[in-house]
Amino acid sequence: MIKIQNFIGGVLAAPLSGEYIDNYDPSTGSVYSLIPDSDERDVELAVSAAKEAFKTWSVTPVAHRSKILLKIASLIEKNLEALALAESVDNGKPLWLAKSIDIPRAAENFHFYGTGILHFASEAHPMEDSALNYTLRTPIGVAGCISPWNLPLYLFTWKVVPAIAVGNTVVAKPSEITPMTAYLLSEICMEAGLPPGVLNIVHGYGHKVGAAMTVHPDIPIISFTGGTKTGETIARTAAPMFKKISLELGGKNANIVFADCDLEKAVRTSVRASFTNQGEICLCGSRIFIEQSIYELFKEKFIKETERMIVGDPLIDTNKLGAIVSKQHYDKILHYIHLSKEEGGVIVRGGKAFHPDGRCADGWFIEPTIIENLPFDCRTNQEEIFGPVVTLTPFESEDEVLQYANSTKYGLAALLFTENLNKAHRVAAKLHSGIVWVNCWLLRDLRTPFGGVKQSGIGREGGFEAFKFFTEEKNICIKF
Numbered sequence: 410m411i412k413i414q415n416f417i418g419g420v421l422a423a424p425l426s427g428e429y430i431d432n433y434d435p436s437t438g439s440v441y442s443l444i445p446d447s448d449e450r451d452v453e454l455a456v457s458a459a460k461e462a463f464k465t466w467s468v469t470p471v472a473h474r475s476k477i478l479l480k481i482a483s484l485i486e487k488n489l490e491a492l493a494l495a496e497s498v499d500n501g502k503p504l505w506l507a508k509s510i511d512i513p514r515a516a517e518n519f520h521f522y523g524t525g526i527l528h529f530a531s532e533a534h535p536m537e538d539s540a541l542n543y544t545l546r547t548p549i550g551v552a553g554c555i556s557p558w559n560l561p562l563y564l565f566t567w568k569v570v571p572a573i574a575v576g577n578t579v580v581a582k583p584s585e586i587t588p589m590t591a592y593l594l595s596e597i598c599m600e601a602g603l604p605p606g607v608l609n610i611v612h613g614y615g616h617k618v619g620a621a622m623t624v625h626p627d628i629p630i631i632s633f634t635g636g637t638k639t640g641e642t643i644a645r646t647a648a649p650m651f652k653k654i655s656l657e658l659g660g661k662n663a664n665i666v667f668a669d670c671d672l673e674k675a676v677r678t679s680v681r682a683s684f685t686n687q688g689e690i691c692l693c694g695s696r697i698f699i700e701q702s703i704y705e706l707f708k709e710k711f712i713k714e715t716e717r718m719i720v721g722d723p724l725i726d727t728n729k730l731g732a733i734v735s736k737q738h739y740d741k742i743l744h745y746i747h748l749s750k751e752e753g754g755v756i757v758r759g760g761k762a763f764h765p766d767g768r769c770a771d772g773w774f775i776e777p778t779i780i781e782n783l784p785f786d787c788r789t790n791q792e793e794i795f796g797p798v799v800t801l802t803p804f805e806s807e808d809e810v811l812q813y814a815n816s817t818k819y820g821l822a823a824l825l826f827t828e829n830l831n832k833a834h835r836v837a838a839k840l841h842s843g844i845v846w847v848n849c850w851l852l853r854d855l856r857t858p859f860g861g862v863k864q865s866g867i868g869r870e871g872g873f874e875a876f877k878f879f880t881e882e883k884n885i886c887i888k889f
């Protein structure tokens with residue numbers, strides 16, 4: 410039974426409590442490893458190591474920081490197979506998905522920010538013949554990074570890398586549900602020669618380790634991705650301490666299919682946007698609005714295309730959906746499917762748990778589920794389910810669908826399908842979300858600002874936005 414260790418001050422360490430938490434393989438429902446049940450004492454050790462390392466790391470030449478980050482990127486690529494298998498076993502996602510998306514993107518995060526830091530500069534503001542202003546952007550200190558279980562290494566590195574690239578040191582906590590690849594990254598960081606204390610990983614429960622990080626006086630900046638409820642908890646603690654926070658939270662994204670769309674493309678892309686990673690991506694389009702005149706045709710084609718999304722053992726490449734990440738989340742999704750029926754929904758496909766034969770018989774699997782006949786403002790259409798569950802709703806006009814799409818408390822992402830350019834620009838501009846994809850989904854340019862509005866969060870990640878978040882600006886004005 411693997412016993413995961415914390416990574417503090419450049420060495421692997423057991424939790425001071427000596428206690429461990431069971432870590433489950435969702436595809437079999439069994440415990441396969443143990444996670445440190447760390448607490449505020451381990452966080453204290455990590456903060457001390459990070460503070461010590463900051464003294465040198467923050468003044469290490471950018472070219473040297475870049476070199477180490479690029480070395481880590483190449484080691485991740487070299488260890489792709491092992492990391493992808495670890496991610497699939499830990500999260501339940503298909504192995505092919507971890508191999509093609511999760512792990513390559515983790516390497517890309519190191520490469521993107523490891524090169525981006527070489528080009529990050531700031532500006533000067535000359536005041537004609539009287540003075541010169543210039544802006545200094547300097548690292549802040551020990552950054553706290555807290556990440557979720559849906560894209561474990563992908564989102565862990567999406568936070569940690571820009572933080573250390575600009576010269577901060579980090580205390581990080583991956584989700585206690587999927588800690589494995591962050592643990593394996595510790596070993597890669599040691600091999601790459603990342604100086605001790607630059608990255609510290611403390612494993613354990615959010616309400617213990619995450620909460621201790623959030624309240625720690627020597628962690629002045631927190632970057633969080635996870636549920637809106639937890640984001641609120643973190644903000645309540647951080648706000649009166651005047652900490653800088655970035656919150657990437659939940660979503661309930663609209664997918665709008667106009668009659669003048671390329672129907673085949675809209676169907677294919679909508680199935681991907683509905684069920685990839687078992688629907689456990691905050692960017693999934695879980696509310697599909699279809700123009701009335703093509704509703705039945707789209708529904709027929711969408712259901713047919715969904716038949717191809719075979720659920721089963723994540724280690725078998727022909728399976729498109731793997732297991733749901735935890736028993737608790739599995740129960741939550743099944744609860745919402747039950748609720749949808751109480752709200753008048755008609756399940757046109759799926760709707761049940763799935764029990765594969767063989768080694769995964771006791772795993773946590775749910776069929777891709779399509780529900781229609783629900784009002785846009787019912788709970789099923791307003792609350793984040795975060796599973797392989799989508800609703801289909803017809804609309805007559807642009808105004809009507811914009812009212813539906815913008816009706817939730819979230820505003821992370823949206824998709825729309827039309828071949829009419831004017832309509833694409835017009836509708837995209839009116840959608841209350843931080844990201845809009847037109848005739849595509851999850852097409853990502855890492856330079857773009859990433860984040861949501863309303864209760865989908867605060868701040869933006871990505872590109873130089875991330876570097877600006879993890880640095881402090883100072884304007885210096887010198888009179889001639």
Ligand code: TXE
Binds near residue numbers: 615616636639642659
């Ligand atoms: O997230 P949590 P969960 C949504 C999704 C899901 C819901 C809850 O709807 O059902 O959020 O998921 C740490 N102080 N998303 O329970 O609890 C926790 O240990 C500090 C959307 O996984 O928010 C973990 O490391 N930290 C999201 C991280 O927060 C705390 C992706 C996320 O856990 C804490 C995942 C506390 N008090 C879920 N409590 C997205 N936007 O992609 C927990 N944590």
